[in-house]
Amino acid sequence: MSSPSSTSSVVTAAMLAIGDELLSGRTKDKNIGHLADVLTMSGIDLKEVRIVADEEDAIVDALNALRSRYDYVFTSGGIGPTHDDITADAVSAAFGLPCEHDAEALRLLGDMYRAREMEFTEARKRMARMPRGAAHIANPVSVAPGFIIGNVYVMAGVPQVFQAMLDNVMPTLRTGAKVMSQAVRSPYGEGDIGTPLTAIQKAHPETSIGSYPKYDGQRFSTEIVVRARDAGVLKAAADAVAAMIEAIGQEKQLTASKGDATA
Numbered sequence: 001m002s003s004p005s006s007t008s009s010v011v012t013a014a015m016l017a018i019g020d021e022l023l024s025g026r027t028k029d030k031n032i033g034h035l036a037d038v039l040t041m042s043g044i045d046l047k048e049v050r051i052v053a054d055e056e057d058a059i060v061d062a063l064n065a066l067r068s069r070y071d072y073v074f075t076s077g078g079i080g081p082t083h084d085d086i087t088a089d090a091v092s093a094a095f096g097l098p099c100e101h102d103a104e105a106l107r108l109l110g111d112m113y114r115a116r117e118m119e120f121t122e123a124r125k126r127m128a129r130m131p132r133g134a135a136h137i138a139n140p141v142s143v144a145p146g147f148i149i150g151n152v153y154v155m156a157g158v159p160q161v162f163q164a165m166l167d168n169v170m171p172t173l174r175t176g177a178k179v180m181s182q183a184v185r186s187p188y189g190e191g192d193i194g195t196p197l198t199a200i201q202k203a204h205p206e207t208s209i210g211s212y213p214k215y216d217g218q219r220f221s222t223e224i225v226v227r228a229r230d231a232g233v234l235k236a237a238a239d240a241v242a243a244m245i246e247a248i249g250q251e252k253q254l255t256a257s258k259g260d261a262t263a
Helices: 020-024 031-041 056-067 087-095 103-115 122-128 159-172 190-203 231-262
Strands: 011-018 044-052 072-076 099-101 129-131 135-137 146-149 152-155 180-186 208-215 220-228
Touching: 011 031, 011 056, 031 044, 031 159, 044 056, 056 072, 056 087, 072 159, 087 099, 087 129, 087 146, 087 152, 099 103, 103 122, 122 129, 129 146, 135 152, 135 159, 152 159, 180 231, 190 208, 190 220, 190 231, 220 231
Parallel strands: 011 044, 011 072, 072 152
Antiparallel strands: 099 129, 135 146, 146 152, 180 220, 208 220
């Protein structure tokens, strides 16, 4: 694997969360938000998240779509000891590789179970299966490793283990320029700012401008957040938003004064 380096280019990622329990609502996902936070802080854009059932065809189709589109794909779930833990099989199928017991993973797990005086059953040995040639992702919590194949990082679904594995992965990744943001408060609702804000976004294509409506029980307002990778670009767009808000205010005052004059 090449060493990580920072670059001004955009680095993209996607996440594939795997498990029937996520889709049924029995398990509430905590990994998506954590991954988004960590990637954002590292200058990697999380562009897409998919959640799929424990079905090999669904996992293969989603994984092949994502890994061809983004620089990195992170998966969570489905690498445990039970019959429905089929992520290793599905990832192997996606890459056209055999899924087999990894010798080093077997050794790590065998040593751990012997130390605990527990039987190293066939079910537990399933956690040592991965595509041939995959590299390990160390698991400091429960030993059973995740794995890396191509641009795909396969990790556990248990949040504590997922987070520990991700901590080991992040220093190896190529990162991009970090996104900066600036919030501008608008005392007006989205109905007032929508059209001019669209024009500002078009005039500043290197930014991403989001509007987040608020209601305090009496009136609507909006928090406008401008995001960009360049400080100068960010300031120019934020200044344009501030000027827009001032212009709306002046227009409303003028309309109100005209109404008073004709009353």
